[in-house]
Amino acid sequence: MARIDLSAIRHSYMPRPSVEADYALKQVDHSFLDGGAYALLGPSGCGKTTLLNIISGLLHPSEGRLLFDGRDVTDLTTQERNIAQVFQFPVVYDTMTVYENLAFPLRNRGVPRDEIDRQVRETLALTDLAAVAQRRARGLTADLKQKIALGRGLVRSDVNAILFDEPLTVIDPHMKWQLRSELRKLHRRFGFTMVYVTHDQTEALTFADTVVVMYEGEIVQIGTPDELFERPAHTFVGYFIGSPGMNLLPVEVEGVQARFGAHAIALPGAVRDVKGPAELGVRPEYVRLGAAGLPAQVRRVEDLGRRKVVWLLVEGQELAAVLGEDEGLPTEPRVTFAPEGINLYVASRRRALEAAA
């Protein structure tokens, strides 16, 4: 297992990129610590798979260096990097049995026969595949095939990292949950460095200790699931994580107040150097409905069982609020924001609020 450092990685699929938009990865500087469980989260086309393929060596970055434990591996082949990768669609070798599938990466590396047997048996037990070891891989279900693909990664005990590229896309929902918790278990037991690419926030938040959110070829935030929820560093994170996403209101900042249309909203702190247009971000969970505050109209209510989402119109701006199932709706609702839930964004980036002097 290894620590992986990405240093000023940029990548373009075009032969001669000139403008910023030509780059699929704009600039990535990041370290995946040894033994960490990371999720790369982002919408389709944000560059997360590109980044993963650069780490595994399937792609050579246009610019920048890649280091494993401080050693420059940018120009090494996939095989020399000794990486395991599990793909979106389960890749199994159809003509081989499950056992032979797991033995394949070891055979290719010329490991002695009895050593292969020992490691394959160990991995079969680990992934609960022992019962189907002698079955041909082609007839198995998608989740078993994906386990085989995972097993081919685990069988090499010396891999530097295991990379997952949306591995649960084709798996049935109830198996998804099971496979994910098995992955967590394996990770806790062996401490691999794991990087898990997904566009599904639930998957990312339940799998990883650290979530790396990517947007348009850049990392916009690195943090724990909690941080991503409470303090999104970028308006995109606010929108992408949480359901529904964060409310964003166009405001004018005036000291410790934000002017929203004809109303003034008190900020929990002042922002240095910010005057003029900004965006106020409040998660629906921090929107309170009561007798005081901004007048609002109720547009519709979505009942989600344990809670309900109320869509409001405030000053012509749509706003979501999340209420408990037993909370009533006031007849003439007025909106306030819980101070701990208020974030301020200038040009999409979060600006820290300092405690009012």
Added chain:
Amino acid sequence: MTKTWNNKAWFFVLPVLALVAFNALIPLMTVVNYSVQESFGGNVFFFEGTKWYSQVLNSERFRAALGRQLIFTFTILAIEVPLGVLIALCMPRRGVWVSVCLVLMALPLLIPWNVVGAIWNIFALPDLGLLGRVLNGIGFDYNFTRQAGDAWFTLIVMDVWHWTSLVVLLAYAGLISIPDAYYQAAKIDGASRWAVFRHIQLPKMKRVLTIAILLRFMDSFMIYTEPFVLTGGGPGNSTTVLSIDLVKIALGQFDLGQAAAMSIIYFLIVLVFSWVFYTVMMRNEGEGQS
């Protein structure tokens, strides 16, 4: 709950049945009819039972033609299938050259069969054809109209030229349908070029190659036009394959009974070979989804 029977569907099936009957079953039954009868002029027929069949099966001439046919078919299969796969592997998977390659590959398939025979006949003529003159020029004693070995060589080269493309196109279709993830996984697993071919490409091409081999087997087993134009079955009987022999018997000697019996035997051989081959190749296809 009772099942409703609706016989209206027959109206949709009947036209097809009638069509198949007219273009396949009725002619086939005519041949069956001829094969068990002795025919004289003036529409006089006698029932002969299996006489023609035993005569054909015991004839030296039929066995020799069948032997030549088998040698021809298995030789061209042994060349065209590996060569076709090799060419398909060398073709680009994407880019502008894909269409150029595909058009070049498809060209021989677009030429009418008798034209192919004529092209090669002239091309290989020892005194004025390019191939014939070059071969003689560099010291070979090449004359496909006189020497049996040369006739065979020309026949096989012509068939390889004409039909390898079909194998290439089918194999290529199989190859490009393999998702990139397989190649990426193979890189991760450290597979060699040979292992990629053996464990990814070949298994994924199995179905199309089965079809390619079947088509080439059937087509080459029934080959007529090209050898007819190229060598006419000669020199002597050296390139008289089954269909050429059959036409000689049916139209040359007008032995309708014998020719009909031979046609049926010929048909059964093709049918049995194809069925056995297909069954063997598809033996394990049933288990699970691919």
